[in-house]
Amino acid sequence: MRRLVWLLALVLVCPRGVPAQNVQNATLRQALAAYDNLDIPRAISLARQALSQRLAADEQARAWELLGFAYGSSDSLLKAVDAFKQAILIDPDRQLDPAKISPKITSSFLLALSQVLVVRQLQVDSAAFVAGRGGQVGVPIRFTVTSPARVRTRAVSGATSVLIDSSIATGQVNLRWPVQLPNGDPVPPGNYLVLVEATSGQNSFSASQPIRISHGQVDTVPWLDKLPGYDYLPETEYPPQSGRPLAQALMYGGAAIGGTVVLRKNDLGSGGTGPALAVSAGALLSGFLMSLKKPSAQPARANMLYNRLLRDQLARRNADIARENQTRRQQVRLTVVPLPKTGGAR
């Protein structure tokens, strides 16, 4: 009774790598149907029969996976591991969802993974960056090696082969490729194959991901005609209207009259201040008119200094931009785009 419950649970949570209705091979389709109907012995028999026929790679992987599930359900764990190993070798990226699959089958699958040497889930991210900038620029490359192995990662295009990395690794590997040749030059544009080869003793496995590398010009920085947030200030300013001109005229006119009175010779008679009064009146009139008039623009020295600083700063920034642009014109903008895979792993 307990075994039946397990079986039901296994079947209900069994993921479909390839939906049964999409399966071309009739025998495999029957095997999947038998598994769905909990007819495990028939499912095993039909799956084996399907494997003896000519199957596409994905159907082969599906058939082996089905065998793994079926053997796992019938407590033939070693056979399940072997079946999963075959499925993994055909389709290394095959993955089970541990949230949906029973721990028993998941552990069989993981055991199978640890017993084979494959490079799984090779992923090359698209990236665009300026070559030779240093720092954390480069194309992220990720993959998983299931067993400890010497792993060489290369980019290959025709006769060109650029070594990206060579190390002994297992588990998740994260690389960042600066897309440079050994001499520091950017890798020429074209279609490349990122090839990951894992070797451990007699075993070897490789996975690949095609990518396209293209070159472009580096964007130059535009000239600045103003610094954001900093505006030029007017270099002249109008002082507020005041009675100062009238006061000045009054003061100087008074001084002229006073000087005349003080220096006047008393023994030459009185009077004689008429010309002083007349000219002082003219000066007063001038002062009065100027007090009414809008004052003339005066140079605003603080603003002029500020503007000069701003112009100097702007010139300095533009000189920096010119230097930066000169450097940028000599640089190459690399764009790396992963292409759809055409072949599988071996």
Added chain:
Amino acid sequence: MSRLVRSLAFLVAALAGSAAAQQRFTVGVQGLYADYRETSASLKFTGGGLGASLEFALHKLGVDVSFASIKLTPVDSTATSGQDFTAKVFDANVRWRILAQLSGEIGVTSRKMDPEFAAQGFGAVRIGGRGYVNLGPGADLNVRAHYLAGAKFSGGGTASFPIDLGLGFSLGRADGRLRVTGDYEFQSINRKTSVKAPVQQALMRVGASLGF
């Protein structure tokens, strides 16, 4: 040789061009009123006349020349020694701007009488200063004070501390091309012969100036 001449000509033209941009000429004509007194209260003359002036400024340097002819008549017609005469007044000054609004000035002043002994002819060297006050666009004031050194009189005598005070204004266009001008000049001279024989002149000029 011709190349040297050409180079020199170019240099002179360049300097002249630069100086021309800085220099300014101002010519003016004035109507005058004078109050002239000497020796005693009975010798008091007033009158009017015409005058002309020419002023030149370049950088800190300023030069002005003025001439005036004034017909003076005695105020007290009963005074026995008083008679009409014409005073010809000549002034020339050179100044150098020391501060933004202050210039040191040196010049000469001369006043000749016609007939010659109708009043005291006078000549002296002016030493003093001139201050400028800009009242606003198109209006200026100037004040000046001079010590009249080495005063000479046609009738002889000396002067202990002759002084000349002045106040002028101009009002008109902000660019200075056309201005109404007014000027006041007061001379106080402690002339001494065997006795005190002071001389005093108040001169008002009102006119117009043309700058270019």
